[in-house]
Amino acid sequence: MLLFDQLKKDDPQLRLIAVLVLGGLGVLLAGLWWVQVVSAREYQANLETQSFRTVRIPAVRGKILDRNGFVLAENRPTYNVSLYLEELHNSFDAAYAEKALRARAELKQKQKELVKKLNRKLTREERKQFVFTSPARGLLRQAARYEVASNVVSQVSLRLRQPLSLNATNFERHYETRLALPCPVLMNLNPTQIARFEEQSTSPMGLDLEVQSTRFYPYGTTAAHVLGHLQRDDSSMEGEEAFFSFRLPDYRGSIGVEFGLDKALRGMAGAKSVLVNNAGYRQTENIWSPAEPGSNVVLTIDLRLQQAAEHALQVFGPATRGAAIVLNVTNGDILALASSPPFNPNSYTPSLSRAESERIAELEAEKNRATQENYAAGSIFKPIIGLACLEAGLNPNVTLHNPGYIYVGKKRFDDLAPPGLYDFRRAVKASCNTYFISNGLYVAGITNIVRLGQRFHLGERTGLPTGQGTPGIFPSLKQVSSGWYDGDTGNLCIGQGQMAVTPLQMAVVTAAIANGGTVLRPRLVDRIEPQDPTMGGQTNYLPAVQVRDELGVNPRNLELLREAMLADVEDPDGTGVRAAVPGMRISGKTGTAQVKNAAGATVTDITWFISFAPYEKPRYAVVAMVEGGSSGGHICAPIVQKIYTAIQDRDRSGNGKAETLARAH
Numbered sequence: 001m002l003l004f005d006q007l008k009k010d011d012p013q014l015r016l017i018a019v020l021v022l023g024g025l026g027v028l029l030a031g032l033w034w035v036q037v038v039s040a041r042e043y044q045a046n047l048e049t050q051s052f053r054t055v056r057i058p059a060v061r062g063k064i065l066d067r068n069g070f071v072l073a074e075n076r077p078t079y080n081v082s083l084y085l086e087e088l089h090n091s092f093d094a095a096y097a098e099k100a101l102r103a104r105a106e107l108k109q110k111q112k113e114l115v116k117k118l119n120r121k122l123t124r125e126e127r128k129q130f131v132f133t134s135p136a137r138g139l140l141r142q143a144a145r146y147e148v149a150s151n152v153v154s155q156v157s158l159r160l161r162q163p164l165s166l167n168a169t170n171f172e173r174h175y176e177t178r179l180a181l182p183c184p185v186l187m188n189l190n191p192t193q194i195a196r197f198e199e200q201s202t203s204p205m206g207l208d209l210e211v212q213s214t215r216f217y218p219y220g221t222t223a224a225h226v227l228g229h230l231q232r233d234d235s236s237m238e239g240e241e242a243f244f245s246f247r248l249p250d251y252r253g254s255i256g257v258e259f260g261l262d263k264a265l266r267g268m269a270g271a272k273s274v275l276v277n278n279a280g281y282r283q284t285e286n287i288w289s290p291a292e293p294g295s296n297v298v299l300t301i302d303l304r305l306q307q308a309a310e311h312a313l314q315v316f317g318p319a320t321r322g323a324a325i326v327l328n329v330t331n332g333d334i335l336a337l338a339s340s341p342p343f344n345p346n347s348y349t350p351s352l353s354r355a356e357s358e359r360i361a362e363l364e365a366e367k368n369r370a371t372q373e374n375y376a377a378g379s380i381f382k383p384i385i386g387l388a389c390l391e392a393g394l395n396p397n398v399t400l401h402n403p404g405y406i407y408v409g410k411k412r413f414d415d416l417a418p419p420g421l422y423d424f425r426r427a428v429k430a431s432c433n434t435y436f437i438s439n440g441l442y443v444a445g446i447t448n449i450v451r452l453g454q455r456f457h458l459g460e461r462t463g464l465p466t467g468q469g470t471p472g473i474f475p476s477l478k479q480v481s482s483g484w485y486d487g488d489t490g491n492l493c494i495g496q497g498q499m500a501v502t503p504l505q506m507a508v509v510t511a512a513i514a515n516g517g518t519v520l521r522p523r524l525v526d527r528i529e530p531q532d533p534t535m536g537g538q539t540n541y542l543p544a545v546q547v548r549d550e551l552g553v554n555p556r557n558l559e560l561l562r563e564a565m566l567a568d569v570e571d572p573d574g575t576g577v578r579a580a581v582p583g584m585r586i587s588g589k590t591g592t593a594q595v596k597n598a599a600g601a602t603v604t605d606i607t608w609f610i611s612f613a614p615y616e617k618p619r620y621a622v623v624a625m626v627e628g629g630s631s632g633g634h635i636c637a638p639i640v641q642k643i644y645t646a647i648q649d650r651d652r653s654g655n656g657k658a659e660t661l662a663r664a665h
Contacts, residue, residue: 054288055181058250059267060213062294062531064227064257066303067333073227073258073345076216079189079209081156081197082182085175088148095144103140104132146171152207153185160186160193182210187350215251215349221342223306225368226299226524228256228466229345251349255366257297257525258345260465264528267294295537298526300333302326308646309338312639315626318342319363322626323370323503324639326647329511329612329621331545332520336643337504341365368468374500375625378593379431379632380608381495383513383561386428386436388444388452390557396424402434408490413437428564429574431590433494440493446480449492455549456509456519458501464524473500496593503625506610510621513565514587514612517551517558562587566615576609578637581644585615588640590632604628609636613644620647 064073111130115122150166157164164186174183185207189197197209215230230251252266253259270291309324319341326336343365347356360366367373390396399421406413417432427435440449453459459474475484475498491497504522512519523546530537551558565587568574576588588611594602607629612621622640629635 054271056250057270057291058213059269059291060293060531061215061251061267062265063296064265065296065298066301066306067299067335067526068302069298070303071218072223072299072301072303073215073217075213077211078187078214079194079211080184081186081189082184082208082210083149083152084182084208085149085179088145088152091148092141092145095148096141099140099144100132100137103136107132142172145175149183156185156197156207160189160196162186162193182208188214217345219303219307220346221344222303222310223301223337224256224343224345225339225366225370225468226256226301226306226337226466227345228258228260229254229343229348230258231348232351254348255468256368256466257299259467261297261525261528265294265297268292293531295528296531297528300328300335300523300526301337302335302650304650305336305643305646306338309336309643310340310342312642312646313338313340313624313626315629315635315639320626321364321369321628322624322639323368324624324643325370325503325507325622326643327507327511327522327621327623329514329520329618332508332511332523333526334504334522334524335620337368337370337524339367339369368466369625369627370503371462371464371466372468372470373502374470374472375502375606376593376595377495377499377501377506378591378606378608379495380506380589380591380610381499381501382428382431382436382493382591383565383589383610384452384456384509385440385444385449385493386424386564387513387551387553387557387561388449389436389439390424390560391452391553392444392448394424394439394443396560399423400427400435400438402432404434406434406437406490408437408441408486411487411490413490413494424560425564425567428561428589429568429571429576431575437490437493441486441489446484446489446492447477449489450475450477450480452551452553455551456505456512457548458499458505458509462502462504462508462522464504464522466524470502472502472505473498475499495591503623506608506625507621507623510610510612510623512551513558513561514618514621516555517553518547519549519551521546521548562615565589565611569611575631575633576611576637578633579609579611579640579644581613581641581648584613584644584648586611586613586640586644587615587618588612588637590637592629592631605630607632607635609633609640611640611644613647620644622647 061075063071063075065071107130111122111127114126146166146168149171153164153166166185171183174181186193189209194209217224217227231254233250233252235252250269253262258265268291271288305326309326313322313324314320315322322340324336324338325334327334341363343360347353352360400423402415402417402419402422404415404419406415413433415433417427417430417434422430422432422435424435426432440446453474454476459472459476461469461471463469475492479498480488488497492499508519508522523542523544525542527539527541529539533539566585568576568590569579569586569588571577575590576586579586579588588609591608591610593606593608595604595606597603604627607626608624609632610621610623612618622643624636624639624643626635626639
C-alpha cells in the first residue's frame, strides 16, 4: 500500500522506475514460462537422445631394470590407424539413402512385372513380398556402413602401399558394441608406414593416427623367466572404479616379476566420460581422473652376468633343458637366474600366435627350471652328508675301502669312483658313493642328516615373488621315525630317493657353505621407485640381507668341506677340473642323478655342478643344471667355467663401482 501511495504522487521519475521493474519481472516470467512449458518437450528430447559413456583408461606400466639401470622391460609407443565412425555418420546415411532408393525401385519394378505376368491385381499376401521391411532396411544400413568404411580403408591401403581389408564381422561387432570408441584398422605401423601415412597434409575422412603404449622387452629372450610376460586383462584393480561402459585394452602380469609385482607396476587406471547422441556416436569427451603411472622395479639381476649364464647354458643349442644361477653369498642377491629353453615375452603382446604357443608348449619353455621344477640332487647332496658326518664325529683322515659297490641289506649300490681307499677329501672330489653311504648310515644317521637338511630349509619355498616356486621334497623327522629303511637312507646319501631340489635351493645351500654357515633368503628385487622422481613419490627399498637360519656347525668342519670342494676343481683327478678359471680359486662339486620310470629303467640323467669363489673370500655361488647330460663334470662344469670368466671380466672392469652408483641413485 505504501508503494502505491507513493505512485499516486505526481513524480515522473518514480513512475519510470516502477515501470522498468515491473517490465523486467514480466520478461523473467515470460522466459520461465517459455523454458518450462513451451520448450520442455524439446529439452526432454535432447536429454533422451544424449547420454554418457564411461571409459577406463589404462595407466602406463612401470619399467623393470637390472641392478645397474639397464632397462629389461619398458613401454614403447605403437602407432595405429583408427577409424572414427562418428565422422562417417553422414556418409553412412547418404549411402543408405541411395541404396534404399534403389531397393524400393527394384521392388516396385518386380511388383509391376508380376502384375503384368498375372494380368490381375495382386492379393494382400502377394504384395507382402514387395514390402521394404524393417529387417531388410537394417541389413541395407549394415551393408552401406561397411561399404563406406571399406572404401576409406582402401584409401589407407593405397597410401601405405600395402594390401588392407576390413573384416565385415569385426567391423559390425565394433559398431554394435563399441561405437563411441575408435575402430582399429592397422596396428603397430613401422616407421616407413608412419611416414607414408603422414606425408599428405590431409587424411581421409574418419581416419587418424593414434599412439598407444605397448610393453616391450628390449633384450628379447634375456631374463624372460625372471621377467615373465603379460596377458590381456581389462579388469579394475583394487581402489579403482569397477563400472565402465568401455575398457581400453590393458594387460596384467602372468608369471615372473610382471606377475609378482603387478600391483606396483600396473599403476592406477584413469577414467573419462564420452557424450554420445541417440545414434551412439561420440559428441565430446572429458577426463574425469587421469591415470597414475606404475612404479619402476629394480632387480638384483646383473644383465651382463644374466646374458653370460644364458649363453653358457646352451650346451645342446636353444632346446637345452637346464638352469644356471649366480648368487651373492654375502647378502643373497640373485645376480643371474637363467632357464632354458628360452621364450620371447614380446610374443605375448598383443597375443600369442598359435605356432609360437605350440612351440612353447612342446619345449615347456615357459617353465622356470631354476625355481619351478623338482630335480634329483645326485652327488651335489654329498657335501651335506659329509658335513653331517663331520658334525657327528667323523675323522676326515680315516680311510674307507671302496670295492666298487656297497650293499645296504639286499640292495646293491654301484660306485663310479674307482676301487681303493678313500678319506674325506678324496671321497668328495671323486664322489665316492660307498664312502658317503657307509658314513651316512653308521656315523651321521638319518636323524642328523634330516636335521641338517632342515636347517638348510630344503623342502621349503625360497620365497621369490615370481609365482614360479616349488618347495622341493625332503623327508621330515616324523617320516624317518617309522616306516623308513636303511635302503632309503642309502638313496638319500647319494641325493636320490625321497628327495628333490631346485637349482635355486642348491645355490642357497652352496652360499651357506661358502659364507660360514648363514642360510640367506635369496633376493631378486632391490627396490620399487616412482617412474618420475620429480613428480613425487617414495622409493621403497626391500630388506637387503635376510638371514633365514644359521647352520650352527663347527667352523673347522665347514673349512674341511670347502677344502675338499676346492680339490674337486684344482686336483688333476677331481671331477670338476673343467670348471677351473686361471686367477680364480673355485670350490665345487659335480653331480649326476638318474631319473627312472615306474619299471625302474633309467629315462634320463640330471647333471649338476655347484660351486663358490673366490675360495679365500667367497663372493659368488654359481650353480648349473642340465637335463639329459652325460655327467656333471663334462656338461655343467664347463658352463660354470664360462660364467666365472664373465664374473672375472665384470669385476676387472669395475662393475662393482657401477653397482654402488646405481644403488645410490
